[in-house]
Amino acid sequence: MPKQRSNSAKRKLGEQPFRTVSEKKEFVDKIRRDVLARLETAKAMEEFTSQEEYQFFKEKFKNGMRCKYGSDLEDIVHVSLDDNGIQVEISEAAKESENQNELELIGQLVKSMSNSLVISYFEAMGYLPKDSVQSDLPLSSSKKK
Numbered sequence: 001m002p003k004q005r006s007n008s009a010k011r012k013l014g015e016q017p018f019r020t021v022s023e024k025k026e027f028v029d030k031i032r033r034d035v036l037a038r039l040e041t042a043k044a045m046e047e048f049t050s051q052e053e054y055q056f057f058k059e060k061f062k063n064g065m066r067c068k069y070g071s072d073l074e075d076i077v078h079v080s081l082d083d084n085g086i087q088v089e090i091s092e093a094a095k096e097s098e099n100q101n102e103l104e105l106i107g108q109l110v111k112s113m114s115n116s117l118v119i120s121y122f123e124a125m126g127y128l129p130k131d132s133v134q135s136d137l138p139l140s141s142s143k144k145k
Contacts, residue, residue, distance in 0.1 A: 041126030061121050065113050077106065079113040081121055086114050
């Protein structure tokens, strides 16, 4: 015969999908271990990538992403990461456009490239689980060319 829950156990579990307080504790402990593993991975990545021999790793993100368009193949948008956050450069020609569709496209391009670069960086450094899906990370700074 199953043991009846005490009133305090019922209060602790509330509407949660656990049968026992121990089951909930195991679940929370697993989350804590997963978070700790990610933080320790990120800490190790920061330690290694601060060493001269591993600088190449962060350089890829400092070089960033570029988008070219048209026959002259001039960068219309360049997004990169440095110690101050995200840097966004938009070409003069793109900034001077009066075409609303082009301006909206450039805005979406900047948002998409920025999100992609930041998520890739956070995944590579161990802050996020691999292949995480997040669409709206805040931009920390922007700079126009």
